[in-house]
Amino acid sequence: MMTTKSFIHKLLYTGAIGLSIFVLLVIVTFSWIGYEVKSQCQKAQRDYGKDCVLSLVDLLNDENKEFRSRNSAIWALGQMGDSRALPTLERYYTGDIPEREPLNKSISQYELKKAINLASGGLNITAFFWRGILTD
Numbered sequence: 001m002m003t004t005k006s007f008i009h010k011l012l013y014t015g016a017i018g019l020s021i022f023v024l025l026v027i028v029t030f031s032w033i034g035y036e037v038k039s040q041c042q043k044a045q046r047d048y049g050k051d052c053v054l055s056l057v058d059l060l061n062d063e064n065k066e067f068r069s070r071n072s073a074i075w076a077l078g079q080m081g082d083s084r085a086l087p088t089l090e091r092y093y094t095g096d097i098p099e100r101e102p103l104n105k106s107i108s109q110y111e112l113k114k115a116i117n118l119a120s121g122g123l124n125i126t127a128f129f130w131r132g133i134l135t136d
Contacts, residue, residue, distance in 0.1 A: 040076035068104045078115030
């Protein structure tokens with residue numbers, strides 16, 4: 001028969017393992033987002049030669065680029081949360097968000113809405129973790 005003390009120890013042990021797994025998943029997720037944002041920045045900077053935000057804005061404005069690349073730029077701009085991108089993001093936003101949007105056929109209104117929110121100062125809990133890697 002399990003004693004109360006033994007039960008509490010097992011509960012604490014299980015809780016510690018669960019918390020450790022949760023923290024590990026958060027770190028991996030935040031790192032992955034940071035890696036993807038940095039990758040998008042580097043691609044845009046190779047093409048446009050400006051700082052990350054301005055290069056991504058130029059990519060979004062480049063009608064010769066495929067929609068998937070432009071939508072990836074929108075996502076990255078949202079993750080960065082830089083207000084310099086806000087005028088461009090707002091220019092593309094119509095407010096009409098279809099139920100399904102293929103990312104390779106049009107500018108995503110859903111991604112624009114999220115990016116505008118983040119660039120306007122919306123809560124972005126991931127940015128503090130990886131924003132420093134963009135200055136490398």
